[in-house]
Amino acid sequence: TQLLEQSPQFLSIQEGENLTVYCNSSSVFSSLQWYRQEPGEGPVLLVTVVTGGEVKKLKRLTFQFGDARKDSSLHITAAQPGDTGLYLCAGGSSNTGKLIFGQGTTLQVKP
């Protein structure tokens, strides 16, 4: 059974601080996606990484896929209250588009 472990599960920081969320597995994934979910809504895709060692940037967010394609990280620089939400990593490994989700990281950024 493929599992994705996210850490930390909860993070409460002040505006302007930096943070990193980790997503680890013992399994290899063909792709790794990061989603963000706001209360009362469904998750929305932020980024997809496919190649081992790949780094993608989305404004203040930096996503990295591990060389062995078993882990990923999300780094936020100078967090803002608008970054508050639930961040989910999801690993893909089949033609059916099925995803295995991590438990999620709840981020609260205080003004």
Place this chain on the structure above:
Amino acid sequence: NAGVTQTPKFRVLKTGQSMTLLCAQDMNHEYMYWYRQDPGMGLRLIHYSVGEGTTAKGEVPDGYNVSRLKKQNFLLGLESAAPSQTSVYFCASRPSGGGPYNEQFFGPGTRLTVL
């Protein structure tokens, strides 16, 4: 375009009652998925479909059935609800092409409570 819609938004059931959750998408997507989300457990796949008339089991299929009679609709049924099925249910869809870069588009969720 409405995207992915789910009906109803909230529902309270008594143990043993049955109900059907409806998911509809207007993006002509081939693949559709039903997930449940529980605190601290992320999203877990219940059932999925890769096309009209086809369905398959996901990680946690017990106690649920699904049907995909029309391409745009994916129904999730609970025949005899149990308190353990109290959860938030999300439907998602995605196109079949595009490889791993294709995203899943999620509905707004249905919050189900079983007493």
